[in-house]
Amino acid sequence: MKGWLPLAGIGLLAALAGTSLFLAGRHAAPPVIESGPVDATPAAIQAAAFADADGTPRTLAQFSGKVVVVNFWATWCTPCREEMPGFVKLQSRWQARGVQFVGLAQDDAAKVAAFGRELGINYPLWLGGAEVMTLSRRLGNRLGVLPHTVLLDPQGRVVESRIGIYQEEALEARLAAITGR
Amino acid sequence: MTRFFAALAGLCLAGAASAASPLADEPLDPGKAFRPHARLVAGEPSATGSERHGIDVEYRIEPGYYLYRGRLRFEVSPPTLLIGPPELPPGTEIEDEFVGKSAIFRDRVTIHLPFVVSVAKPGRYRVKITAQGCAEGRICYAAFPQELEVNIPPGYRVTDGASPPVHRGLPR
Numbered sequence: 001m002k003g004w005l006p007l008a009g010i011g012l013l014a015a016l017a018g019t020s021l022f023l024a025g026r027h028a029a030p031p032v033i034e035s036g037p038v039d040a041t042p043a044a045i046q047a048a049a050f051a052d053a054d055g056t057p058r059t060l061a062q063f064s065g066k067v068v069v070v071n072f073w074a075t076w077c078t079p080c081r082e083e084m085p086g087f088v089k090l091q092s093r094w095q096a097r098g099v100q101f102v103g104l105a106q107d108d109a110a111k112v113a114a115f116g117r118e119l120g121i122n123y124p125l126w127l128g129g130a131e132v133m134t135l136s137r138r139l140g141n142r143l144g145v146l147p148h149t150v151l152l153d154p155q156g157r158v159v160e161s162r163i164g165i166y167q168e169e170a171l172e173a174r175l176a177a178i179t180g181r
Numbered sequence: 182m183t184r185f186f187a188a189l190a191g192l193c194l195a196g197a198a199s200a201a202s203p204l205a206d207e208p209l210d211p212g213k214a215f216r217p218h219a220r221l222v223a224g225e226p227s228a229t230g231s232e233r234h235g236i237d238v239e240y241r242i243e244p245g246y247y248l249y250r251g252r253l254r255f256e257v258s259p260p261t262l263l264i265g266p267p268e269l270p271p272g273t274e275i276e277d278e279f280v281g282k283s284a285i286f287r288d289r290v291t292i293h294l295p296f297v298v299s300v301a302k303p304g305r306y307r308v309k310i311t312a313q314g315c316a317e318g319r320i321c322y323a324a325f326p327q328e329l330e331v332n333i334p335p336g337y338r339v340t341d342g343a344s345p346p347v348h349r350g351l352p353r
Contacts, residue, residue, distance in 0.1 A: 031206045033320070076249065076280055076313070077321040106323070133323050143208060145320040164208075164320050 035161040036142025040135070042156030048135050050104060050126035053113045058126050060102065065154050067178055069101045069171070072136040072148040075111045079165050080147040084119060086168030090175065091123045097181050098154070106132040153178065208316045211325045214246040219308050219329035222293065223337060235264065235295040236308060236331050242288055245317050250284035252313040252324070255294055262306050262333070268293040285314075303335045 046061040060068060071087060073080035084103075091101045101123035105112055109127055116125045133144060140161030141148040151160040151174065159178055208214070218239045224232045238255070242248060250272040257264050269292050272284035294308070308329040315321035 033207060074321065074323070076252075076283075078277065078315065079319055079321060082318075136323075143210070143320070143322075144325065145208065145322050147320070 033143070033163040035140035035163050036137075038138070038140050038158045038161060040138040040158075042152075045135070045139070045152065045158075046156050048128075048131065050128045050132070052124060052126055053109060053116070055109075058124070060152070060156070063100045063102070064156060066098045066100045067154060067159075067175065068152040068156075069099065069175075070139075070150040070152065071101065071103045071166075072105070072132065072141065072146055072150075073103055074105050074107050074146055075115050076107075077146045081115075081119070083147060083149075083165045083167065084121065086166075086171070088120060088122050090168060090172055093172075094175055094179075097175075097179055099175055099179065102126060104128060104132050104135070106130065151175075151178065208320050209243060209246070211312075211314070211322045212327065214243045214316065214322075215248055215312060215314055215327070216241045217310060217327055217329055219331045221331055221333060221337075233293065233295070234301075235293055237291050237293055238308060238310070238329065239291045240286065240289065242286060242290070242314075244288075246314060247285040247287045247317065248290070248312055248314040250286055252311075253292065254311040255292070256309040257294070258307045258309055262301055263297045265295040265297045268295065301333050301337060303333045303337055306331050306333065 046059055046064065048059060050058045052058050060070070069087070069090075071080075071084075073084070075081075087101050087103075091099070103121070103123065103125040105125065105127055106129060107127060112125050112127060115121070133141075136148050136150075137144060139148070139150045139158060141163055143163060145163060147165060149160075149162045149166045149171075150158055151162075153159050160174060218241070220237045220239070222233050222235050222237050224234060227233045236257075240248060250269055253267070253269070255264070255267050270286075270290055272286045272290070274282055274284050276282050308331060310327040310329070311324050312327060313322060313324050
């Protein structure tokens with residue numbers, strides 16, 4: 001009879017620990033999706049051509065020297081839109097510290113423009129064709145999904161490739177680590 | 182009793198490990214999340230009493246995933262087999278504050294691709310699909326291609342006369 005008491009205690013403790021970890025897991029950030037290898041040089045990344053809402057050609061070379069947060073998204077992608085209000089706040093807070101956000105989408109120009117206005121997006125939303133997802137895949141998006149966020153250092157090198165929602169707090173911590181501020 | 186507690190502890194620890202593992206909830210490859218199957222429909226009765234001829238594409242969709250109804254595209258190759266506009270069920274309507282109303286498919290859906298000619302040349306055809314969908318609240322799949330094969334056996338012929346034959350070549 002006495003023999004099972006310690007085991008019962010261990011069982012109860014494990015149950016409590018397991019339950020609390022499980023509950024914590026449910027409320028914590030979504031699990032990180034492993035990204036694939038990066039197959040693009042800084043020169044290739046900066047040479048990729050896009051267009052802004054007015055149709056003016058754009059490349060990431062214009063942000064050379066800054067930490068660039070490249071966000072691959074689409075207007076129809078609900079998880080993409082969940083993370084964007086956080087990006088707007090971070091762009092405001094980190095602009096003066098040399099951080100630049102850019103949204104890249106293979107989407108309808110009018111929809112993107114309307115979306116940018118309605119959500120008060122304070123960073124450029126550029127458009128492209130199939131090359132948008134091609135670049136995304138070359139930057140580690142092995143699943144070909146959205147959202148996908150890539151952090152480039154001031155030399156244009158990939159510092160991080162994140163598949164799935166990038167939560168504001170986690171991204172801010174990463175920016176602080178990259179910029180050393 | 183001892184076994185009960187040991188089993189309970191094991192289950193809880195396994196659950197905790199699963200919740201804590203960063204790759205425990207990896208999104209499925211689109212080919213596994215959205216599994217289409219094609220079937221030749223030859224002379225089956227329709228709701229209106231006429232016969233149906235064409236290809237049924239049935240999608241089996243994993244729980245937690247959905248397909249956008251309005252973003253499905255179908256093409257048959259070689260294009261000698263002509264299909265009409267796909268017949269899609271209404272799906273489940275969702276409302277998005279930015280996109281507005283759209284319809285999605287969950288679980289299972291069958292899309293009918295009707296033949297528009299009364300005689301289909303026997304042979305092997307490829308149904309090329311472009312689809313878009315999401316894993317609920319996590320990620321969305323940019324347009325992804327899928328391909329299926331359908332075989333039209335020798336002797337297959339549409340007999341209901343519902344669709345007039347398309348005459349080709351010079352008029353007699």
